[in-house]
Amino acid sequence: MQTFEANDDGPLLAPIELTSRRFWIFAGALLTIGLWGAFAWWTQLRRGLSVTGLNAPVFWGLYITNFVFFIGISHAGTLISAILRLAHAEWRRSITRAAEVITVLVLFFGMGCVILDLGRPDRVLNVLRSGNFTSPLLWDVTSVACYLTASTIYLFLPLIPDIAILRDRMPSRRWLYRPLALGWTGTEKQVRRLDRAIAVMAVIVIPIAVSVHTVVSWVFAMTVQPMWHSTIFGPYFVVGAIFSGIGAIIIAMAIIRKAYHLEQYLKPIHFNNLGLLLLVMCLLWFYFTFAEFLTTYYGGEPMHMLVFLSKTEGKFSPLFWTMVVTCFVIPFVLLANRRTRTQIWGTVAASISVEIGMWLERFLIVVPSLSNPRIPLTAPSYVPSWVEWSLFAAFVSMFILLYAVFTKFFPIVSIWEIREGREHSVSEVTTRVLSYLPEAANE
């Protein structure tokens, strides 16, 4: 059996111990976009939502699109990581952390989008003070709050042993790492408890994650509006969320790999495996979209057809067909083909395409239904304003910035889990595989 030499995993600590000039330039650029967004928000606070492109009947636009999109991205992390952990997928070890951080950070921006959309953000606490539980929006508040709590715990637990490593290595930051390490010394009892806690959280977060995006879809599906009032919206949104989420993990991994020279940890095989998952979600997404649109078309109800036709051949058709190409055609071709899937650029290109496509999908769910009210109402087309675009750009930038800052304080690839893999799993997996064989003794 092959064994591996002990390794100090220096490259994983390097991003924390050394910060290059390039990082500061990158962070500065992101912060500039963030400040521009702050200016846009200030403008909106001063002049109200009249600075957006919204109108009657298109009361919801980019902010709600982004809300659904960001919450969708958040499905990347925790859900994928939990499933891979429970499935004992050994290749997960270097990617779970990078995925879990996406979830926790992007959730803040998802919720931020709702605040941006409020006409009276000063009254947001009314939701707690006089909450109405028949409103799907309140279900959203509840499930997103649960998800944020659970996924923060789920991110933190596997961080503890790594924080202890940092506590012992970096005396200058003991003020931060010592309290967070919770006195971790790596005793057998601590390891056993941690393993158990992580396993319990991995089981808990899965139903919460599924509920979150289901409830997001219900904000639309619970109304009687054409092409919103659909029973498959729950699973359709969950599939779309995981689809865009995996894309986000792949893009984040590619950037981390390049920026921090982690080629030894994030290998083409990781991209290939995630690429396969992305391919499965791509096919599922196509199946759901096809089922949804065929049902609408075949039924042919005039009000539904109005929305349907505005998407397929009306004013939204350029966006719609771009969505079909970017969500299905491009990723399918790149990922079904072994030659492109096994290349990192191939899965990254597929992922970028998926992100564009899934954003368009969210936009095409929100806007066309509102643009075609049942009782006619003459209004101009919805064109998002500079304020809305700026805040979108700012949210994306601030998310990336927070993510980058995280990598400067905590290892973005789990050190102890890599070590555990090297020291224990190789023999464990061998024993496990041997136990499957007919020759193995029954117990």
Place this chain on the structure above:
Amino acid sequence: MARWGMVIDLDRCTACQACVVACQVENNIPVAGQSDSDRGRGISWIRLAPFNEGEHGTRPGLRLVPIPCMHCEKPPCTKVCPVKATSIGKEGIVAQVYARCIGCRYCTTACPYTVRRFNWKLPEWPDPMGEGLSPDVSVRPRGVVEKCSFCHHRLQNARDKAAIEGRALRDGDYMPACVESCPAEAMFFGDLDDPRSVVTRLEAGPRAFRLLEELGTKPKVIYLSKGESGADV
């Protein structure tokens, strides 16, 4: 207790929009101006919806139908409000609490009749209209949703008057500004639970229908289709 409802006779309606103007004045609805109107930001609690009739090219036709809030018995808007800023009262009027509304516009998107409006900016009136606002109706702040209230303030006055006279409120005690202003006498208002009221009689007639009845919202605004009037009025 009364259950207030409205009947609009499409045979008599001339689409003159007197109801729209009366409502704007009665309820202190701000003046949007040309540019905001063009951007779909104008507010009106009753509008004329243009329905295409006939076939394009051969037999063109356009029917203008006045659309106030339907004051549904089962309002899709009230249940989606996250903060209970809108609710249906005992007398069936769907009310909006401006002081609690957070401006999320979920109710505006959930309403299948699209009758709710949002205050995109601070209300404005050209001089000297701002000085002639009605003291009975509160001016809405920026960022909240508003809608037709069946002239709720008039109901309050009628209720006070009935109390002073020591009797119960009854059909005919009040009518909204739009109904009062209709020069064609195409609008009727009253108690749908009173078997002798005009609205109850019209509601039972053969021409009566409701908008989007199939959605099960049970509107309390009833339309009379185009046909032979007179017989049932």
